[in-house]
Amino acid sequence: MQARQRILDAAQVLFALRGFDATSTKGIAQEAGVPQGLVFYYFANKEKILEDLVRERSFLPEMEQILRAAPEVRAKEALHELGRRFLAVVTRREAIARILVRESPNHPQVAERWRQMRESAIGIIGSYLEGAVERGHLHASRPETIARIFLYNLIFAALIDETLDAEQYLNNVVETMLEGITDSP
Amino acid sequence: MQARQRILDAAQVLFALRGFDATSTKGIAQEAGVPQGLVFYYFANKEKILEDLVRERSFLPEMEQILRAAPEVRAKEALHELGRRFLAVVTRREAIARILVRESPNHPQVAERWRQMRESAIGIIGSYLEGAVERGHLHASRPETIARIFLYNLIFAALIDETLDAEQYLNNVVETMLEGITDSP
């Protein structure tokens, strides 16, 4: 049963690094240090490795827990904090996060899980913003859209645009969003 | 010479649909209606098909031209317009756009071209915002970051999150960004 985890570990590393198609099951077995045949003892086929990987190791619960633990502070610090925590989770689970992003176009199950995670995060951040609005800490008429804009930028910075320094970009985004743009009359 | 274009057409469709790795050169030849051998007569190897594809068909010039043609109107309408035009270009060149997104992690040349396009768009949108600020149509202290936030959201809506209606989300984003969030004192 430990072998199964070693196979998942290896698949996680290789899928994140080279992508699903470019990773051979033989390569997974080697990286895991198990004989080739054992891969198919634990997983019916290569696709199932990916599915089990995202099912068993998606960090949805971890992310929800950490986002919900965001402190009740003024809006600016809270956005900073939520962003930092999200980036921290993504960094800690970077391999899975990259797999979710990369393999979504080809694997509906992965796409669905990835969507759930985004929507969950948006829901939590949006709820927080709503609360802040109700408590008068914040003026914002579309909290959910703000949450979405915020999250999409964090995902982009952390997982898509490799040239960005995510931490620093986060600061920019938070300050820019709070300052806002104002259409002059 | 027409055969070469047919091969690129076929590759464009199949790479966008299934990804580079999952597309066979035989499949490209069939889709293009040309004999197998011809693919390697025009392209040294499979990788070169992808490289030529993004080199010859990236829509950087088209995008720059259309973004620069944005009218000098009030900020809100201008953002709407820029967003609409960007979405229009991406929709018209959707296959290439998807290839840029999908294949970037595995192909540095693709990643670089994709980065250039993003940065170019951000530059143009940022310049516009700066102009608007200078002309007093807009209050904004970080025009480039605003442009980045704006563009990343459009890319996400158009190419990554399949569940979003890009057009409608654009409206939400524009209005939300212009309204802004205000950290209450």
Next chain:
Amino acid sequence: MQARQRILDAAQVLFALRGFDATSTKGIAQEAGVPQGLVFYYFANKEKILEDLVRERSFLPEMEQILRAAPEVRAKEALHELGRRFLAVVTRREAIARILVRESPNHPQVAERWRQMRESAIGIIGSYLEGAVERGHLHASRPETIARIFLYNLIFAALIDETLDAEQYLNNVVETMLEGITDSP
């Protein structure tokens, strides 16, 4: 010990259905509802399952008993009766019969058992015909060849030509053989 019989039951079904080569020991274990390893606890290898199957379950004794019980009646009715009984035995033990036919070319032990069964049946039917000739119920100069012709046709109808209705063909054969063909002088 019951497990062993369950394994033989499963093997009998699957070998008859798909053939020996196309049946996996894992498939046998599943069909039998026993763990994989148990198959090799009871049988040294896959081949031995087949050998034990035809050794323990060939219906030679059953067939001999039922053929020998044929009543002493007029030749025509007796042939009908012998044929019907043979078809009944083959139908009741259809799986084994099909295995004998299918696997004979690849497994000498199976071929030998199958041959014994044919020869035994021919012997019994031939003896009966001889008796009938001696008692003057029948004119026939080569009883054994008649028995052979008769049996081969029944086997063909029951196990080889799937388009034939064995029961009806039996009637045709009996009547045709009794009528005979006569070379006109």
Next chain:
Amino acid sequence: MQARQRILDAAQVLFALRGFDATSTKGIAQEAGVPQGLVFYYFANKEKILEDLVRERSFLPEMEQILRAAPEVRAKEALHELGRRFLAVVTRREAIARILVRESPNHPQVAERWRQMRESAIGIIGSYLEGAVERGHLHASRPETIARIFLYNLIFAALIDETLDAEQYLNNVVETMLEGITDSP
């Protein structure tokens, strides 16, 4: 294109010898003296090799031609002659004939072709017998059944019961059938 015939030659030999399942495509390539990959250049999959083999090389036309050429002689000699010719064809095309017999249970297309051949032969032999009856050379009320009985025995002798000398058994069968059995009153 010569390579394709060599592959079919090799498959014919090996399928007849060991059966379809026990023959590897690698083995076929080796026997044919071609690289492994070429097998799948000419045949989409292993099954298709078998299908093309029986489609292109079934000896239906050859058999029909040779059976139809049977001389107009007295019934006994004619049966001998038809039987000898059938055995000659089967002997000359023994590999294909064995493949038809062996692979019918697992491959419907093979079974169908094999059935067509049997029915065609029965039709031709039956027609001949009918003609002989009409010309008064023969007394027989069920020519088609006689043809069927006759053919099944030849097939059995030639392809199923390895212990029989087909030529000699043919003589036995012809004489026995012509003598007939007579149910004494």
Next chain:
DNA sequence: TATGAATGAGCTTTCATTCAT
């Protein structure tokens, strides 16, 4: 310039069998 046959490495998967417990 164009082509289809040829090539062999490598892929995913299956499988009979072994073995520690």
Next chain:
DNA sequence: AATGAATGAAAGCTCATTCAT
């Protein structure tokens, strides 16, 4: 006596690429 994990050879098949013509 019973079991499920482990093993590695071999299977069918795919594929990018080469090459003679």
